[in-house]
Structure formats: C-alpha cells, structure tokens
Amino acid sequence: MTDYPAILGVFSLRRNEEVGTGATQARHDQLTYWYARQLSPxxxxxxxxxxxxxxxxxxxxxPLDEFLRSYTPEPRYYEANTVPALNSLRAKIDQGEKFFSMGLLDDAEKAFLKALMIDEMSVPANYGLGDVYSEQKDFQKLRRVLTVLMGLDDAFSVEYRQKLNTFGVNLRKQGFFDESIAFFNKALELRKDDENIYFNLARVHFDKGEIEKCIGILNIATTLNPEFVEARKFMRYCERMTTQ
Known part of the structure; x- marks a missing residue:
C-alpha cells in the first residue's frame, strides 16, 4: 500500500498565450515549473x-487524470536544481535550530534569515525566526514574522502541529499574551478539533488573569477529549480559584 503524501518531483506546464492584437498578435509559449505531491490515489x-x-x-x-494530461515530468531539473536547493534550505534551518537550542540567538537569526533568502515563505524558518525574536523580546521584528505566519495556512497544518503549539507557548512565556491569543485563535480557525490548541489558549488567558475565559476554553478541550487529564486538573484548579 502506498503511503501518502508521495513526492512525485518537478513537472512543467506549457501554455500557449496570445500576445498583442490585430496584425501584431502573436502566440507565446509560457513554461512554468511545479513541485508535485500525490495526496491520494x-x-x-x-x-x-x-x-x-x-x-x-x-x-x-x-485531479490525477488532469495532472497527467497537462504536466510533463522533469526528473533532470528536479535532481539538478530542486533537490540541492531543498537540501541547502533544510541545512540552514537545522543549523538555526541547533544554534537556538544552544542559546546562540544571533547565530540562529542569521541561519534562519539565510534560509528565508531561499524561501521567504518557509514555515519552519519563519517559526524559528519568530522564536528568536520572542526570546530577544524584539517586538517589532516579532510582529513582522507573526504577520507572515498568520498568512500561511500551512503554518497551522498537522505537519507543523508541534511547532505551532511550541511557538504559541513561547509567546506566552515571554509575556506576549495578546499575540499568543491571536495566534492560537488563528490556529483554531483551521483546526477547530485540536484540544491541545484550546488547552494552550486557556493557559494564556489564565496568565492574563482571565480565569472565567480560561475555564470556558478548557471545557471545550475536555469535551473534545474527555480523557484529557491535564486539562481536567487545570480546570478544577481554576474552578477552586473562583470559589475562594
């Protein structure tokens, strides 16, 4: 059985377009290159x-049948250009994450910025850079990264589930409560059934002193997952606070 998604490689798409009008009209070939992954049969x-x-x-x-009719495989292009570029991108992100884990924030920033020079929409590079600016408490730079991440639906996909929650938690720990709340709320627009996002959002409201909101959000988390023991303990603790 095939595991999906499966990388198919790079394919080209050739389109004929008419340029100009009347006597000056001419046909022009436009060739574009696309990265393809098969998500299902x-x-x-x-x-x-x-x-x-x-x-x-x-x-x-x-649709697969339309894809096979319209797109042409470009294995040489993929091997000669895309694979080395992706490897370079990955290496720079790995280096940034290594520097960040060592507390070398300036070096981590440089590595993530080099990765973004290759792909400014790279989700892991933007998350990494955001973590750096959060640690440095550089609000102006952090806000720019947040704007990028909030515009990337991929940043909230299952693939980046761990990075999503870690980033939002880091915002909370560094005191960026409103930014953390906005980030988790954006995540919930795309991931309404993720109890962990609700739990982390509740923690932010707790740190802001908004206990009632925290309880309401924890209630959603435990409804989604009745076996969420940590959320139930946290909710009972908050409920005791309101009765004191």
Missing part, C-alpha cells in the same frame, strides 16, 4: 517553484 498537490527552484507559494489541488 486521485489527487495531486502542486506548488510553483520560485527563482531558487524550491516550492513556494500557493498550493493547488489537481
């Missing part, structure tokens, strides 16, 4: 490549 996800040959930008879903 019938659906392929395609994403355009940027000038650095890495997938970046809006992803689209395409």
């Amino acid at each position: 019938d659906v392929v996800e395609i994403q355009p490549l940027n000038v650095y040959h890495v997938p970046s930008g809006i992803k689209k879903l395409c």
Whole structure:
C-alpha cells in the first residue's frame, strides 16, 4: 500500500498565450515549473517553484487524470536544481535550530534569515525566526514574522502541529499574551478539533488573569477529549480559584 503524501518531483506546464492584437498578435509559449505531491490515489498537490527552484507559494489541488494530461515530468531539473536547493534550505534551518537550542540567538537569526533568502515563505524558518525574536523580546521584528505566519495556512497544518503549539507557548512565556491569543485563535480557525490548541489558549488567558475565559476554553478541550487529564486538573484548579 502506498503511503501518502508521495513526492512525485518537478513537472512543467506549457501554455500557449496570445500576445498583442490585430496584425501584431502573436502566440507565446509560457513554461512554468511545479513541485508535485500525490495526496491520494486521485489527487495531486502542486506548488510553483520560485527563482531558487524550491516550492513556494500557493498550493493547488489537481485531479490525477488532469495532472497527467497537462504536466510533463522533469526528473533532470528536479535532481539538478530542486533537490540541492531543498537540501541547502533544510541545512540552514537545522543549523538555526541547533544554534537556538544552544542559546546562540544571533547565530540562529542569521541561519534562519539565510534560509528565508531561499524561501521567504518557509514555515519552519519563519517559526524559528519568530522564536528568536520572542526570546530577544524584539517586538517589532516579532510582529513582522507573526504577520507572515498568520498568512500561511500551512503554518497551522498537522505537519507543523508541534511547532505551532511550541511557538504559541513561547509567546506566552515571554509575556506576549495578546499575540499568543491571536495566534492560537488563528490556529483554531483551521483546526477547530485540536484540544491541545484550546488547552494552550486557556493557559494564556489564565496568565492574563482571565480565569472565567480560561475555564470556558478548557471545557471545550475536555469535551473534545474527555480523557484529557491535564486539562481536567487545570480546570478544577481554576474552578477552586473562583470559589475562594
């Protein structure tokens, strides 16, 4: 049985477009390159490549039969351009995360910025840079990164579930309560059934002293997952606070 998603590689799409009018009208071939992943037996996800040959930008879903009719495989392009670029991007992100774990924030910032030069929409690089600015309490730079992340639906996908929660928690721990609340609320627009996001959002409201809101949100988390022991303990603690 095939595990999905499965990387198909780089494919090209050639379109003929008419340019000009009347006597000056001419046909022009436009060739674009796309990164393709098969999500299911019938659906392929395609994403355009940027000038650095890495997938970046809006992803689209395409029926498999239409994809096979319209797109041409480019294995040499993929091996010669995209694979090395993706490896370089990954290496810079790994380096940034290593520096961050060592407390070398300036070096981590430089590594993440180098990664963003290859793909400014890279979710892990933006998360990494956001963590750096959160630790440095550099609100102006952090706000710019937050704006980017809030505009990337991929940042709230299952693939980045751990980074999502860690980033939001770091915002809370550094005292950026309103930013953490906005971030978790954005996540819930796309992930309404994730009890962990509700739990982490409740923690922010607790730290702000908004106990009633905290209890209400914990109630949602425990409704979604009745076995969420930590959330139930936290809710009982908060309820005792309100009766004192």
